[in-house]
Amino acid sequence: MERLEGSCIIGQSGGPTAVINASVLGCVEAALRSDCIRKVYGAAHGITGVLNDRLYDLTIEDPAELARIKYTPSAILGSCRYKLADFMTDDTDYLRLLDAFRRYDVRYFFYVGGNDSMDTCSKISAFLAQNDYACRIIGIPKTIDNDLVLTDHCPGYGSAAKYVATTCMEVSLDAKVYNNGSVTVLEIMGRNAGWLTAASALACRKGLGPDLIYLPEIPFDLADFIADTARAHERQRDVVVVVSEGIRDKNGDYISSYFSDISRNKDDFGHAQMGGLAANLANFAHTKIGVKARGIELSLLQRCAAHVASATDIEEAYMAGRAAFEAAEAGAGDKMVAFTRADGPAYSCKTTLADLVDVANAEKRVPREWINEAGNGLLQPFVEYALPLIQGETALETEDGLPRFAKLKKIAAREV
Amino acid sequence: MERLEGSCIIGQSGGPTAVINASVLGCVEAALRSDCIRKVYGAAHGITGVLNDRLYDLTIEDPAELARIKYTPSAILGSCRYKLADFMTDDTDYLRLLDAFRRYDVRYFFYVGGNDSMDTCSKISAFLAQNDYACRIIGIPKTIDNDLVLTDHCPGYGSAAKYVATTCMEVSLDAKVYNNGSVTVLEIMGRNAGWLTAASALACRKGLGPDLIYLPEIPFDLADFIADTARAHERQRDVVVVVSEGIRDKNGDYISSYFSDISRNKDDFGHAQMGGLAANLANFAHTKIGVKARGIELSLLQRCAAHVASATDIEEAYMAGRAAFEAAEAGAGDKMVAFTRADGPAYSCKTTLADLVDVANAEKRVPREWINEAGNGLLQPFVEYALPLIQGETALETEDGLPRFAKLKKIAAREV
Numbered sequence: 001m002e003r004l005e006g007s008c009i010i011g012q013s014g015g016p017t018a019v020i021n022a023s024v025l026g027c028v029e030a031a032l033r034s035d036c037i038r039k040v041y042g043a044a045h046g047i048t049g050v051l052n053d054r055l056y057d058l059t060i061e062d063p064a065e066l067a068r069i070k071y072t073p074s075a076i077l078g079s080c081r082y083k084l085a086d087f088m089t090d091d092t093d094y095l096r097l098l099d100a101f102r103r104y105d106v107r108y109f110f111y112v113g114g115n116d117s118m119d120t121c122s123k124i125s126a127f128l129a130q131n132d133y134a135c136r137i138i139g140i141p142k143t144i145d146n147d148l149v150l151t152d153h154c155p156g157y158g159s160a161a162k163y164v165a166t167t168c169m170e171v172s173l174d175a176k177v178y179n180n181g182s183v184t185v186l187e188i189m190g191r192n193a194g195w196l197t198a199a200s201a202l203a204c205r206k207g208l209g210p211d212l213i214y215l216p217e218i219p220f221d222l223a224d225f226i227a228d229t230a231r232a233h234e235r236q237r238d239v240v241v242v243v244s245e246g247i248r249d250k251n252g253d254y255i256s257s258y259f260s261d262i263s264r265n266k267d268d269f270g271h272a273q274m275g276g277l278a279a280n281l282a283n284f285a286h287t288k289i290g291v292k293a294r295g296i297e298l299s300l301l302q303r304c305a306a307h308v309a310s311a312t313d314i315e316e317a318y319m320a321g322r323a324a325f326e327a328a329e330a331g332a333g334d335k336m337v338a339f340t341r342a343d344g345p346a347y348s349c350k351t352t353l354a355d356l357v358d359v360a361n362a363e364k365r366v367p368r369e370w371i372n373e374a375g376n377g378l379l380q381p382f383v384e385y386a387l388p389l390i391q392g393e394t395a396l397e398t399e400d401g402l403p404r405f406a407k408l409k410k411i412a413a414r415e416v
Numbered sequence: 417m418e419r420l421e422g423s424c425i426i427g428q429s430g431g432p433t434a435v436i437n438a439s440v441l442g443c444v445e446a447a448l449r450s451d452c453i454r455k456v457y458g459a460a461h462g463i464t465g466v467l468n469d470r471l472y473d474l475t476i477e478d479p480a481e482l483a484r485i486k487y488t489p490s491a492i493l494g495s496c497r498y499k500l501a502d503f504m505t506d507d508t509d510y511l512r513l514l515d516a517f518r519r520y521d522v523r524y525f526f527y528v529g530g531n532d533s534m535d536t537c538s539k540i541s542a543f544l545a546q547n548d549y550a551c552r553i554i555g556i557p558k559t560i561d562n563d564l565v566l567t568d569h570c571p572g573y574g575s576a577a578k579y580v581a582t583t584c585m586e587v588s589l590d591a592k593v594y595n596n597g598s599v600t601v602l603e604i605m606g607r608n609a610g611w612l613t614a615a616s617a618l619a620c621r622k623g624l625g626p627d628l629i630y631l632p633e634i635p636f637d638l639a640d641f642i643a644d645t646a647r648a649h650e651r652q653r654d655v656v657v658v659v660s661e662g663i664r665d666k667n668g669d670y671i672s673s674y675f676s677d678i679s680r681n682k683d684d685f686g687h688a689q690m691g692g693l694a695a696n697l698a699n700f701a702h703t704k705i706g707v708k709a710r711g712i713e714l715s716l717l718q719r720c721a722a723h724v725a726s727a728t729d730i731e732e733a734y735m736a737g738r739a740a741f742e743a744a745e746a747g748a749g750d751k752m753v754a755f756t757r758a759d760g761p762a763y764s765c766k767t768t769l770a771d772l773v774d775v776a777n778a779e780k781r782v783p784r785e786w787i788n789e790a791g792n793g794l795l796q797p798f799v800e801y802a803l804p805l806i807q808g809e810t811a812l813e814t815e816d817g818l819p820r821f822a823k824l825k826k827i828a829a830r831e832v
Binding site: 017045072073074075078079080081096122162165166167169170171173174175176177178179184202203205206207276279294297299300301303304305306307308310312323387390392393398400401402403405407 | 432461488489490491494495496497575578581582583585586587589590591592593594595600618619621622623624692710712713715716717720721722723724726783803806807808809814815817818819821825
């Protein structure tokens with residue numbers, strides 16, 4: 001494949017994770033080492049930074065401070081939720097992107113995100129190819145939801161899963177401390193895929209997990225929930241229940257919508273905004289079973305808890321970023337970095353490439369055979385899948401008893 | 417003081433913390449070493465375990481497993497919220513306690529708890545003295561609320577403060593990632609005292625703290641909240657606000673009651689149950705300012721997050737437990753262990769004793785002069801007070817990527 005010289009842009013998109021910056025670092029450090037690359041730019045707030053000419057020159061960041069982003073949560077360059085139109089109907093944004101790419105001599109574009117971001121990458125890649133502008137576009141997967149297809153798992157998931165499992169252990173200890181009858185409902189992120197909710201099952205191995213786990217993969221029935229919970233309450237008084245924010249009934253209606261007294265907004269991708277489900281289910285259980293009940297929504301905490309990130313996840317996120325650059329340098333484009341897990345008892349994981357178009361807008365859900373028959377718990381194959389992903393502790397520095405997160409200078413790039 | 421031989425009971429009461437078990441360990445290990453002590457009993461669920469003859473024989477626990485409770489959150493022996501009557505009007509419970517103490521030859525009673533628990537200790541101590549039953553009763557302070565008087569601070573506070581400050585840093589990074597205008601409201605425990613809410617200010621030193629902090633010490637005004645938040649939003653788009661669950665208006669009415677559509681229960685001590693305030697304030701800000709808003713209630717997580725406990729807090733909690741036993745062995749009774757901070761720039765802390773009756777039912781609040789004039793932020797003296805308490809990381813073991821918490825055998829005690 002032809003050697004391609006020029007600059008590169010890296011951007012971040014969608015909901016942040018504890019390790020999305022590790023992927024940026026892997027990509028940026030590889031780019032800084034490459035003699036094909038003149039400048040390494042960071043896009044402020046993802047693709048909107050390219051559209052609005054807000055690029056940072058990462059070449060002039062202090063390398064030691066830059067290295068700290070590996071352990072810094074959220075999206076250090078800023079994120080966005082911006083959906084590109086189909087360029088066949090409206091090419092306004094695409095023309096602006098092409099103009100920016102030309103002005104900054106951008107030949108490599110890396111985008112860290114979920115399936116919506118892969119859709120963005122796929123569209124830009126197609127547009128640039130159609131306009132004969134040589135630019136290699138590689139997506140780097142990122143999502144606590146773990147719902148991307150064609151990859152064994154997604155960077156970001158392991159850390160969120162570790163947070164969820166750790167928190168479930170701690171909350172279980174706390175919620176059962178009085179032994180006078182209680183229901184605690186924990187609500188976990190994941191609209192359509194229950195991977196993160198399922199991670200609570202890792203706590204069960206320690207005898208400190210939830211008693212019931214409801215994933216969006218299984219139609220949720222309020223009467224079954226009450227019957228399951230009442231049975232558990234009878235057996236052991238204090239009950240911990242974990243639900244996905246996205247549980248739906250057999251008609252596909254969100255359970256959260258049953259209780260909604262505030263009209264729900266939709267985000268820019270048309271996803272319904274969730275919230276309040278845990279408190280509402282707890283209140284419902286209180287009414288029906290007559291026990292004290294409490295709802296806890298893990299909310300943003302589960303996607304930004306870098307202090308308890310998985311070392312495996314951090315290293316794999318970094319590896320995904322580096323692999324993205326190396327693949328592009330070697331000639332690949334229009335691809336997403338994916339993970340393949342080696343066969344055999346010992347866990348190991350290597351990177352491969354998937355076609356962007358195959359990843360964009362598709363979703364991978366928890367297989368039915370990994371969920372118990374009653375649809376309220378996980379089975380051993382899930383544990384074997386997820387447990388390797390939460391191994392190891394972060395090397396995050398502390399300073400004065402608190403995390404020492406990276407702070408970049410973010411100096412505006414100048415056109416070449 | 418006379419040498420007193422017999423057995424001892426230790427019990428835990430009130431809301432658990434990340435380090436309440438460290439205090440139990442400090443006390444139990446000292447008792448196990450003492451030649452005054454025949455048996456060391458743990459009361460199942462605090463004073464209710466003594467009343468219901470549910471005692472564990474801690475003498476026969478595996479010492480290595482017992483040592484792990486130092487890093488295990490929640491109350492390992494179980495907790496209770498049980499208020500003793502005044503024995504002048506109803507001595508039923510007291511007679512049962514006295515009977516149990518006689519049957520088990522209990523000459524030392526240690527109770528780890530907050531001000532309600534110190535009230536319990538004080539009453540039992542008075543009753544036993546009146547009945548000429550020699551028994552030394554020592555309270556060991558414990559509360560994430562940090563609201564006990566006559567002690568510089570309380571075991572449990574440092575760890576909860578470290579969790580709150582760490583979480584505020586992580587949430588601030590996440591909540592500001594889109595930079596398209598948002599208000600994030602975090603709700604933190606603390607009915608009357610704002611110590612834990614104030615701990616969010618420790619994150620501000622890192623440039624990642626909340627923009628506004630509202631404590632229950634300052635009357636809360638919805639119009640001021642909206643004006644403050646709108647101003648911060650205008651300045652920087654994304655705003656993070658921290659509120660105490662216990663904020664009240666100038667008439668003393670809880671702000672949470674403004675929004676309440678579910679009748680609030682009261683707990684056994686007559687405290688109003690809180691909840692939903694963050695979401696309601698967020699929704700109110702959304703309506704008034706017209707920005708996206710989200711409420712996050714830290715809920716139980718802030719009192720059980722042992723994985724991010726403060727080493728200083730853990731060691732001091734252990735020290736308080738040991739000091740309780742040593743004081744009792746040396747002849748003290750009817751006292752609570754308290755902390756005194758040494759003068760001078762370097763932090764150090766030693767134990768003293770306070771009279772139970774002076775601690776029971778009193779509350780220490782954040783001094784007005786540590787809060788800024790506008791009543792929406794903390795000043796440097798608070799930071800100097802709180803920062804030493806969050807120093808150091810826990811030595812909690814991990815196993816398979818998750819905490820390895822203690823699991824005791826809890827073998828029922830037999831009468832002597």
